[in-house]
Amino acid sequence: MYRKSTLSNGIRVVSEAIPYVKSATVGVWLGTGSRNEHDYNHGISHFLEHLMFKGTENRTARDIAETVDAVGGQLNAFTAKEYTCYYIKVLDSHLDLAMDILSDMLLASKFDAADINREREVVLEEVNMYEDSPDELVHDLFLNHVWPTHPLGRNILGTTDSIGKLDRKIVTEYYRDLYTPDNLVIAAAGNFTHEQLEKLADKFFGKMRGEKKQLIAKPPQFQPVRSIRSKETEQVHLCLGTTSVAYDSPDIYVLHVLNNILGGGISSRLFQSIREERGLAYSVYSYTTNYSDCGLFTVYAGTRPGNVGQVVDLIIQNINELKSTGIPLSELTKTKEQLKGSLLLGLESSSSRMSRLGKLEITLRKYTTMDEIVAAIEKVSLDDIMQMLSRIFTDDNLCFTALGPVRESDLPQVFKA
Numbered sequence: 001m002y003r004k005s006t007l008s009n010g011i012r013v014v015s016e017a018i019p020y021v022k023s024a025t026v027g028v029w030l031g032t033g034s035r036n037e038h039d040y041n042h043g044i045s046h047f048l049e050h051l052m053f054k055g056t057e058n059r060t061a062r063d064i065a066e067t068v069d070a071v072g073g074q075l076n077a078f079t080a081k082e083y084t085c086y087y088i089k090v091l092d093s094h095l096d097l098a099m100d101i102l103s104d105m106l107l108a109s110k111f112d113a114a115d116i117n118r119e120r121e122v123v124l125e126e127v128n129m130y131e132d133s134p135d136e137l138v139h140d141l142f143l144n145h146v147w148p149t150h151p152l153g154r155n156i157l158g159t160t161d162s163i164g165k166l167d168r169k170i171v172t173e174y175y176r177d178l179y180t181p182d183n184l185v186i187a188a189a190g191n192f193t194h195e196q197l198e199k200l201a202d203k204f205f206g207k208m209r210g211e212k213k214q215l216i217a218k219p220p221q222f223q224p225v226r227s228i229r230s231k232e233t234e235q236v237h238l239c240l241g242t243t244s245v246a247y248d249s250p251d252i253y254v255l256h257v258l259n260n261i262l263g264g265g266i267s268s269r270l271f272q273s274i275r276e277e278r279g280l281a282y283s284v285y286s287y288t289t290n291y292s293d294c295g296l297f298t299v300y301a302g303t304r305p306g307n308v309g310q311v312v313d314l315i316i317q318n319i320n321e322l323k324s325t326g327i328p329l330s331e332l333t334k335t336k337e338q339l340k341g342s343l344l345l346g347l348e349s350s351s352s353r354m355s356r357l358g359k360l361e362i363t364l365r366k367y368t369t370m371d372e373i374v375a376a377i378e379k380v381s382l383d384d385i386m387q388m389l390s391r392i393f394t395d396d397n398l399c400f401t402a403l404g405p406v407r408e409s410d411l412p413q414v415f416k417a
Contacts, residue, residue: 001016001017001018002014002015002016002357002367002369003015003016003017003194004361004367005194005198007181007198007201007202007205007206008202008206009181009205009206009207009208009209010181010182011181011182011184011185011186011201011205011206011208012184012185012186012361013185013186013194013197013198013201014185014186014187014188014357014358014361014367015187015188015189015192015194015197015357016188016189016353016354016357017189017190017191017192017193017194018189018190018191018350018353019191020191021092021190021191021349021350022091022092022191023089023090023091023092023190023191023349023350024089024090024091024092024094024095024098024188024189024190024191024192024350025087025088025089025090025188025189025190025349025350025351025353025354026087026088026095026098026099026102026186026187026188026197026354027085027086027087027088027186027187027188027354027355027358028085028086028087028102028106028184028185028186029083029084029085029184029185029186029187029358029359029361029362030083030084030085030178030179030183030184030362031082031083031178031183031184031185031212031362032045032082032083032084032178032179032183033045033079033080033081033082033083033084033156034046034079034080034081034151034152034154034155034156035081035082035151035152035217035291036151036178036215037151037154038151039162040162040165040170041162041166041170041174042154042158042159042162043123043155043156043157043158043159043162043163043166044158044166044170044171044174045079045084045156045174046079046123046156046157046158047119047120047123047158047163047166047171048084048171048174048175049077049078049079049084049086050119050122050123051109051111051115051116051119051171052077052086052105052106052109053075053077053105054109054110054112054115054118054119055109055110055112055115056104056105056108056109056110057108057110058104058108059104064101064104064105067097067101068088068090068101071090071091071094071097072090072091073088073089073090073091073094073097073098074088074089074090075087075088075101076088079156080156081151081152081156081291082291082292082363083359083362083363085355085358086102086105086106087102087351087354087355088101088102089350089351092190092191092192095188095190095192095196095197095200096200099200099201099203099204099205100204102204103204103205106179106205107205107208111168111171111172111175113167113168116166116167116168116171120163120164120166123157123158123163124160124163124164126157127157127158127159127160127163128160130155130157134231134233134235134237134403134404135235135237135283135300135302137237137403138237138238138239138300138401138402138403139239139298139300140155141227141229141239141401141403142239142241142298142399142401143296145223145225145227145399145401146220146222146223146224146225146241146296146399147220147221147222147223148223149220149221150218150220150221152220152291152294153220176210177212177213178212178213179210180208180209180210180211180212181205181208181209181210182211182212183212184205184208185358185361185362186201186205187354187355187357187358187361188354188357189350189351189353189354189357190350190354217292217293219293219294220294222242222243222294222397222399223399224242224396224397224398224399225399225400226399226400226411227400227401227402228401228402228403228406228408228411229401229402229403230404230405230406231403231404231405232405233403233404233405234304235302235303235304235305235404236302236303236304236305236308236402236403236404236405236406236410237300237301237302237402237403237404238300238301238302238303238308238311238312238400238401238402238403238406239298239299239300239399239400239401240298240299240312240315240316240398240399240400241296241297241298241299241398241399242296242297242392242393242394242397242398242399243294243295243296243297243392243397244288244289244290244295244296244297244392245290245295246290246291246292246293246294246295247290247291247292247295247363247364248292248363248364249290249295251384251388252290253373253376253377253379253380254380254384254385254387254388255288255290255295255297255388256288256339256377257332257335257336257339257377257380257384257385258297258385258388258389259286259287259288259297260335260338260339261322261327261331261332261335261385262286262299262318262319262322263284263285263286263287263299264285264286264287264338265338267334267338268285268286269318269321269322270284270285270286270299270301270314270315270318271284271285273314273318274301274311274314274315278310278314280303280307280310280311280314281301281302281303281307281311282302283300283301283302284299284300284301284302284311285299285300286298286299286300287300292363297392299315301315305404305405305406305407305410306410308402308406308410308411309410309411312400312411319389319393322385322389323386323389323390323393326382326385326386327382327385329382332380332382332385336377336378336380339377340374340377343370343373343374344370347370
């Protein structure tokens with residue numbers, strides 16, 4: 001059901017036909033995100049995403065919103081570290097309108113100075129709101145500590161200072177350099193044919209011109225540091241992490257299996273030992289972060305100040321137990337079934353399938369079938385898990401970040417200054 005073609009100007013078009021649904025979701029993916037920023041334009045990727053909704057040469061911001069609402073559609077966008085996506089979900093009969101709206105936003109936005117000044121205030125409010133969400137903020141603090149001098153270690157939103165310096169010249173320069181046909185993917189899933197999508201893509205995006213500015217991307221250098229940020233909160237929010245692998249690594253599925261075992265769900269070791277057996281945290285989990293040339297494996301927990309030492313000890317204890325005693329075959333088998341089930345259940349809508357298509361094409365430039373993914377998961381062995389544990393969890397390769405009313409005396413000995 002997967003199809004791919006390339007327009008004459010270099011835009012890649014990928015699709016998945018789902019004939020039994022009545023919807024169509026289209027996403028325009030750009031191979032740029034906060035990783036492509038510098039000190040002087042930190043936050044520009046996310047800021048530009050906002051500006052795309054502020055009006056074009058043909059439609060006001062209100063026109064865009066009312067046109068989408070009139071057909072019951074859903075229009076949104078998001079910015080990540082290495083890509084940006086604008087997407088719309090509509091009934092399949094409105095696919096033409098969806099492409100019209102997206103192309104108008106991407107190719108004819110005005111970037112009016114008044115809109116830039118107005119939206120700057122909106123983004124600054126978003127930055128301030130983020131400061132009031134410690135369970136989210138701690139993850140960015142952690143990234144900033146492990147990759148302190150690299151764009152991947154910076155917050156996607158930008159800072160109050162950097163957002164205040166953005167102007168129309170900086171916006172248009174970034175747009176010109178990176179919003180180009182050779183850096184753009186149109187991904188769609190739903191009740192239509194690839195030929196329909198390709199024809200509409202050529203109609204609305206075929207005249208787009210330009211070449212991506214070539215940037216030198218260097219991998220970040222991991223810093224295994226211990227850091228505490230004092231903040232008046234009810235809980236202490238903490239992250240404990242280490243390096244992992246890039247998203248194109250042959251070991252990526254080994255990492256996913258390990259993550260699921262350690263802290264990927266309610267039956268995981270961390271959830272059971274910290275929350276269910278001892279009641280020391282409401283939220284505790286692990287997750288993987290994978291980029292084109294690097295990755296992280298992180299454990300998060302939120303707990304009362306007096307429980308910090310115990311929670312961190314239990315995280316380390318669970319990791320060490322995995323390294324020393326291994327994993328029973330029954331647990332590995334159960335984990336594989338969980339992963340396969342969550343993957344398949346996550347593809348029950350045109351939106352999720354579009355996201356999968358777009359992300360695969362913009363990052364890996366290839367499509368991986370579900371059969372290939374299932375086979376890769378099944379191939380993961382106990383030895384693979386043990387090798388991954390030994391590789392990423394070493395005494396000199398751990399970073400610890402805590403946010404909240406925490407003191408040095410609350411920390412385990414290994415994380416004290």
